[in-house]
Amino acid sequence: EVQLVESGGGLVQPGGSLRLSCGASGFTFNIYAMSWVRQAPGKGLEWVSSISGAAGGGRTYYADSVMGRFTISRDNSKNTLYLQMRSLRVEDTALYYCAKAPYYDILIGQGAYVDLWGRGTLVTVSS
């Protein structure tokens, strides 16, 4: 079955760290660009970060709101995507979705999209 399963969410204090994981199955993981998209409670979707597939050399992209605090990475041997989050803020509280693009980079052609979503993992930043 083609699916993405996120894990690693939880409650963390402001200034703390957390690492999210996303396990992929049912497709050749190393080929495709992967991303994290978050959704704060009752709010809309916000792109967080992307990493290209093997043909893109693992190029990374970050939203300004997380640049310098979050690091995206992937382990193609384990079919797993990661998001290391540091210096967490209250405004980082959200459901974090793992997302797959149908190309090796999000900038292919006229811009890629998400063709497969996980169910999300909840991150709560609160004291």
Added chain:
Amino acid sequence: QSVLTQPPSVSGAPGQRVTISCTGSSSNIGADYDVHWYQQLPGAAPQLLISANTNRPSGVPDRFSGSKSGTSASLAITGLQAEDEAHYYCQSYDSTLNGWVFGGGTKVTVL
């Protein structure tokens, strides 16, 4: 405030046609980047509805259609059904931000 602007809500009676606009700028939609649309049912993850402005993935009813012109795009739902009640989001790429941008989302209510 989202880079792509959508109306917060639209509504229509069953069978009617509704449209959702998505307005961007010269660094995203106006720069000829594609616009994609997602449907998010209550309590569920988003799902791809329209890719590359006008393309419907397999399984998406032909009641849903997309268009793009200049710095804007639109999603149309014809023959509105109760099961279409959901939030809808547009998405594109922005060359200034060097990443994806989403609209703020539109809640569709079937009266």
